[in-house]
Amino acid sequence: MxxxxxxxxxxxxxxxxxxxxxxxxxxxxxxxxxxxxxxxxxxxxxxxxxxxxxxxxxxxxxxxxxxxxxxxxxxxxxxxxxxxxxxxxxxxxxxxxxxxxxxxxxxxxxxxxxxxxxxxxNSPSGLRNANEKVYALQFTSVIPTTIVSQDKGVIEKFVADQGAAVLKPLGGKAGEGILFLKPGDRNFNSLVEISTKQGQEPVMVQEYLPAAKDGDKRIILLEGKPIGAVNRIPTGKDFRGNMAVGGRVAQVDITEKEKEICQTLAPKLQEDGLFFVGIDIIGGYLTEVNVTSPTGIREIDRLNNVSLGKEVIEWLAAKI
Ligand SMILES: Nc1ncnc2c1ncn2[C@@H]1O[C@H](COP(=O)(O)OP(=O)(O)O)[C@@H](O)[C@H]1O
Ligand SMILES: [Mg+2]
Missing domain, CATH: 3.40.50.20 (Rossmann fold)
Structure with missing residues (x-):
């Protein structure tokens, strides 16, 4: 090829x-x-x-x-x-x-x-359609409680209702701009103003999942089928588990529940030409569908003694 x-x-x-x-x-x-x-x-x-x-x-x-x-x-x-x-x-x-x-x-x-x-x-139209944060929200049965808003009042009420929440810029990656929010935080207004560019840009705000301390699982999907996974565990000093901010990677299995999540996504991913994606799962909930340049293969390969790259290229050769 x-x-x-x-x-x-x-x-x-x-x-x-x-x-x-x-x-x-x-x-x-x-x-x-x-x-x-x-x-x-x-x-x-x-x-x-x-x-x-x-x-x-x-x-x-x-x-x-x-x-x-x-x-x-x-x-x-x-x-x-x-x-x-x-x-x-x-x-x-x-x-x-x-x-x-x-x-x-x-x-x-x-x-x-x-x-x-x-x-x-991935398909160019699929890449345009799928914002990595917002795309997950259509799969309502498998996501944590989440809102998208630029309104300080709406965000404040959500955080108060949830007790703790995570704010995410819609265009970020690798933990960039991800904030932990608690009601009464003295920086709350300022954090929301900076993140929403003074109320001009919506952000995602999601219930804080305590299971995040045990890891954020990356599962690599090829045409909707899980082919490997790796866990990313926060250091403890930072609540984010991303590898780019020092999260420790660990070998991990894909649970039955997570396989079901993959099945839930598969038809839509297929329809959108999103052949090679990386989903993030925290405590059994889907938090993100990475479509642009999902990573994780190197870590999965070395922790599991496999070659996902080979598997993907073999799939490609068969497909075309
Ligand atoms: N709802 C949540 N509850 C607790 N921690 C979270 C939540 N969402 C994200 N995180 C933490 O923040 C990190 C980055 O979040 P993520 O949504 O994957 O964005 P990014 O695109 O930056 O990877 C995750 O790896 C996880 O450690
Ligand atoms: Mg992520």
């Missing part, structure tokens, strides 16, 4: 942590050809989505004392060539949030790719 990955600058990626690197590495080890590009390298020429693509070669990471180790020069890229993305068998759109204007414009360019020729993962 010929595969293109639209990424943030490769020099900024962490080979031992980033799932995009795991996917590229797996594809390459299986003999597929891989090119990389960035959102600002996409263009439309004669009605076709094109990109300045760079052929990439990776030196695979190695497991040393239970941790991935990469060489300092772990990637090598060739000079870029302008190519039609339809020359590829699949295009992976794997740019990190925020989903800002350049991100959205990139999805409009990807819309021009003929799905008969090239599979785009």
């Amino acid at each position: 010929k595969l293109a990955f639209i990424l943030d600058p490769i020099s900024k990626l962490d080979p031992g942590h980033d799932t995009s690197v795991a996917l590229i590495e797996a594809a390459q080890l299986m003999g597929h050809q891989v090119w990389i590009t960035q959102a600002n390298q996409l263009t439309i020429l004669a009605g076709k989505a094109c990109a300045h693509l760079q052929s990439v070669t990776l030196k695979p990471v190695r497991l040393v004392d239970g941790l991935w180790q990469a060489e300092s020069n772990w990637y090598e890229v060739q000079n870029s060539t302008l190519m039609a993305l339809e020359d590829m068998d699949a295009v992976w759109m794997r740019i990190d949030p925020p989903v800002n204007t350049p991100y959205l414009y990139a999805t409009y360019i990807l819309d021009l790719i003929d799905p008969e020729k090239t599979l785009v993962i």
